[in-house]
Amino acid sequence: xxxxxxxxxxxxxxxxxxxxxxxxxxxxxxxxxxxxxxxxxxxxxxxxxxxxxxxxxxxxxxxxxxxxxxxxxxxxxxxxxxxxxxxxxxxxxxxxxxxxxxxxxxxxxxxxxxxxxxxxxxxxxxxxxxxxxxxxxxxxxxxxxxxxxxxxxxxxxxxxxxxxxxxxxxxxxxxxxxxxxxxxxxxxxxxxxxxxxxxxxxxxxxxxxxxxxxxxxxxxxxxxxxxxxxxxxxxxxxxxxxxxxxx
Amino acid sequence: xxxxxxxxxxxxxxxxxxxxxxxxxxxxxxxxxxxxxxxxxxxxxxxxxxxxxxxxxxxxxxxxxxxxxxxxxxxxxxxxxxxxxxxxxxxxxxxxxxxxxxxxxxxxxxxxxxxxxxxxxxxxxxxxxxxxxxxxxxxxxxxxxxxxxxxxxxxxxxxxxxxxxxxxxxxxxxxxxxxxxxxxxxxxxxxxxxxxxxxxxxxxxxxxxxxxxxxxxxxxxxxxxxxxxxxxxxxxxxxxxxxxxxx
Numbered sequence: 001x002x003x004x005x006x007x008x009x010x011x012x013x014x015x016x017x018x019x020x021x022x023x024x025x026x027x028x029x030x031x032x033x034x035x036x037x038x039x040x041x042x043x044x045x046x047x048x049x050x051x052x053x054x055x056x057x058x059x060x061x062x063x064x065x066x067x068x069x070x071x072x073x074x075x076x077x078x079x080x081x082x083x084x085x086x087x088x089x090x091x092x093x094x095x096x097x098x099x100x101x102x103x104x105x106x107x108x109x110x111x112x113x114x115x116x117x118x119x120x121x122x123x124x125x126x127x128x129x130x131x132x133x134x135x136x137x138x139x140x141x142x143x144x145x146x147x148x149x150x151x152x153x154x155x156x157x158x159x160x161x162x163x164x165x166x167x168x169x170x171x172x173x174x175x176x177x178x179x180x181x182x183x184x185x186x187x188x189x190x191x192x193x194x195x196x197x198x199x200x201x202x203x204x205x206x207x208x209x210x211x212x213x214x215x216x217x218x219x220x221x222x223x224x225x226x227x228x229x230x231x232x233x234x235x236x237x238x239x240x241x242x243x244x245x246x247x
Numbered sequence: 248x249x250x251x252x253x254x255x256x257x258x259x260x261x262x263x264x265x266x267x268x269x270x271x272x273x274x275x276x277x278x279x280x281x282x283x284x285x286x287x288x289x290x291x292x293x294x295x296x297x298x299x300x301x302x303x304x305x306x307x308x309x310x311x312x313x314x315x316x317x318x319x320x321x322x323x324x325x326x327x328x329x330x331x332x333x334x335x336x337x338x339x340x341x342x343x344x345x346x347x348x349x350x351x352x353x354x355x356x357x358x359x360x361x362x363x364x365x366x367x368x369x370x371x372x373x374x375x376x377x378x379x380x381x382x383x384x385x386x387x388x389x390x391x392x393x394x395x396x397x398x399x400x401x402x403x404x405x406x407x408x409x410x411x412x413x414x415x416x417x418x419x420x421x422x423x424x425x426x427x428x429x430x431x432x433x434x435x436x437x438x439x440x441x442x443x444x445x446x447x448x449x450x451x452x453x454x455x456x457x458x459x460x461x462x463x464x465x466x467x468x469x470x471x472x473x474x475x476x477x478x479x480x481x482x483x484x485x486x487x488x489x490x491x492x493x494x
């Protein structure tokens with residue numbers, strides 16, 4: 001079975017990094033802007049697949065980098081959309097942008113939960129089993145290399161298929177996967193949804209979940225031409241678009 | 248005829264300024280973020296009322312302040328939505344944020360036009376008459392006081408009702424109007440649409456156009472409570488909502 005659509009381009013790790021460098025350099029974007037649009041895309045994508053009436057409780061797992069920032073933005077928009085988001089952000093980044101994102105979420109009365117409390121099981125299952133309808137995985141993005149360290153390794157283990165977690169929506173890269181090679185040891189998470197930002201990365205060829213979306217509606221023609229990006233068209237004013245999963 | 252909906256709050260000028268100060272101070276937002284969301288709201292509102300098939304040519308009039316910045320952001324999103332925006336930005340602000348917004352628009356091949364070329368009439372009407380389906384008025388916002396100076400006065404004159412301009416969508420404040428008292432001398436523009444950001448300002452009580460929208464879906468409960476804001480609910484994941492114009 002192929003889940004690669006004709007004409008959809010996949011970026012390698014160094015290409016994805018270069019696209020970001022160009023967007024924030026010669027193309028004039030600030031990281032605040034891109035993160036705002038990326039996070040909004042994620043929130044809109046989640047809302048298309050997991051309606052708030054059936055999946056109100058979204059747990060956002062935010063990592064220490066830009067991927068985590070996208071998650072914090074998504075949490076804020078999900079709250080405005082009527083969801084009940086909770087955030088686990090074990091290694092907060094002490095920079096004005098990230099501190100601001102946390103302040104914004106706290107001012108919306110979004111609850112923060114520690115990794116310990118997330119994983120604690122007092123006989124009735126851990127947080128994923130007890131209080132979570134969908135997980136937004138924003139732990140690691142396209143800069144990730146190597147293996148996850150504590151407490152992220154334990155969180156990812158609790159999300160492995162053998163633990164029967166709730167549906168997982170991964171932001172750009174399923175966390176723990178290698179950006180190009182995917183889940184190399186075969187023990188990684190199996191997201192139900194992948195939200196590719198700007199363009200899908202190589203590892204998304206190995207994504208077998210039901211829902212592949214594209215977000216980040218800000219790619220100018222220069223970038224599209226330079227990287228030979230052939231991407232689905234966004235409908236109307238939508239911030240996201242479904243990528244056909246099968247030919 | 249009243250065009251004030253029950254429960255819709257109207258901010259005075261100093262209140263509007265204070266809301267911005269709070270959002271960007273204790274509530275942790277950056278101007279980049281707020282402008283991105285405000286501009287996106289404007290683009291989405293325009294798209295709801297003036298479909299791209301019937302109104303593809305949108306002229307964005309961008310003033311020197313934050314209102315102009317919202318307009319530049321809206322221009323970029325309108326381009327992504329399939330419109331053919333053109334920008335008139337006579338007094339560009341030389342700050343990184345504004346320079347970046349211009350760069351982003353230029354990289355999307357959005358055309359910039361001078362105020363002179365806008366107003367020039369070589370026998371077949373000025374630009375408004377010849378090449379424009381709708382005007383997005385982002386000249387002056389809630390900080391505006393006094394009277395518009397050149398070249399803005401001439402532009403606004405070309406948009407007065409006696410000049411039969413195309414439909415005008417004003418961002419937050421119809422430009423030239425006083426924030427609280429509206430069009431005091433009675434010669435001002437008569438927008439067809441008003442996109443109030445965060446909450447309507449006092450002058451919007453005097454707005455008599457067909458379409459009043461609200462944008463800026465980022466108001467936290469602290470702000471809403473402090474200013475007794477009673478606002479319509481945004482539907483689903485929409486960045487804008489129509490404000491009922493008549494009781």
